[in-house]
Amino acid sequence: MTGVPASAAGGSGAKPVRGGKLGTAAVNQASLWNIANILTMVRLLLVPGFVLLLFHNGGYDPAWRSFAWAAFAIAMITDLFDGHLARTYNLVTDFGKIADPIADKAIMGAALVSLSILGDLPWWITGVIIARELGITLMRFWVIRHAVIPASRGGKLKTLAQGTAAGMYVLALTGPLATLRFWVMMVAVVLTVVTGLDYVRQAVVLRRQGLAAERAAAAARSADATEALRAAAGSAVGAAPAGAVTAVTDARPDAAEPRSGTADIPAGAFDVRSGAAEARGGAEAER
Template sequence: MTSSTPSSRRAHPVAAPAAGGAAPSTWNVANALTALRLGLVPVFGWLLLHGGDQPRWRLAAFVAFAVASVTDRFDGELARRRGLVTDVGKIADPIADKALIGTALVGLSLLDELWWWVTVVVMAREIGVTALRLVVIRHGVMPASRGGKVKTLLQGVAIALYLLPEAWVPREVPAVVMGVAVVVTVVTGVDYVVRAVRLRRTSPRALAKRARRRAGA
């Protein structure tokens, strides 16, 4: 379902900024869709926990999750095609994904439909990667990788299957998809660590700092 349908901010060539090369405004439609996704997170969480395993509430939670997930697809395409990619969007987009996925995982675990260790592993990775992005932000923004987006897609599909009434989808099906998602989650988490280390070593800020040290030696 998600990116949470994977975001396409990296799937299309970036359009040239309008207004004589001026940077796009933070207040744009792509970022508005990301904000909408964040706003849908508590609505989705309430629907999931309020309804428990009642089919009509589960379907309502599924719809909220699906709508939030679809916004990720559209905000990415708009950002790329209209030259609306901003640093705020690069940071807010994965945070919105993680908030949606995290709410779903915790909710399903509270309902005893998903093992807590799965939620802990996934959330530890997501929080860790977000913190890593903030640590290295002085050296540059680290956007989501293709592997990270595949991970988010697998998580989203598994969650969507869990949200549907059990009479419609046997629980073995989402369990298998979630198992694959957990493996990809861990592997891509390690990849982000490698990328962060490389960014700290090769960013213009890091190279300039090393140059000053050599000049003063």
């Protein structure tokens, strides 16, 4: 239950190169039926088997609870192995990406709910752990468009504490061991809450960074488009024939130079008009 799919994405089978790791070209060639996916499917099948063993004979038979503990332990161990194999040999498939986290949460959720039904584990503990796991899963989908929230060391420690505490509750322990399992579960609950809050912080930061990057990319695209339009307009103006404007000017030279006809009016014309104005003034004075 680290939150990061261990198994993983499909194609034809690929043989590991020397040194135990695949080359880059083989990353997308992992077969669906690889060992990591098979272990994930085994873990999924162990979930109903674990529940049946735990509730067999009323749910309080120490022998049957020991069998249930064995199924639970195998399921938790396969979680460690399929993750290691998937990372080492690049056994990445779409099925593994979906099935691995489902298998992790299914086995732990089944154990917690079953123990609460039997009255061995308080319901509030089950509620806190399950709510945290579902909330973090939804949060991963919330930010998956921007980035992937990596599994932290605290998350891995939380998974180990949860598995150990739940396994101790599955066993019919008494005395000091029964007291010890309670405190181990309290440690698991604290780690569950603390790592959950840390995942929330990471999700908010990653989403803000992703939105800022998208806005910056959009602004850059807009600036590039504007610059391209300006360059295209400049190219169009520069490509116009140089003689086009000269031809228009040569065709109508008077259009390029102001007409001077009004400036050549004889000066006497103004004298005649002036005399007419004086005559009118005298006539008005005689009246």
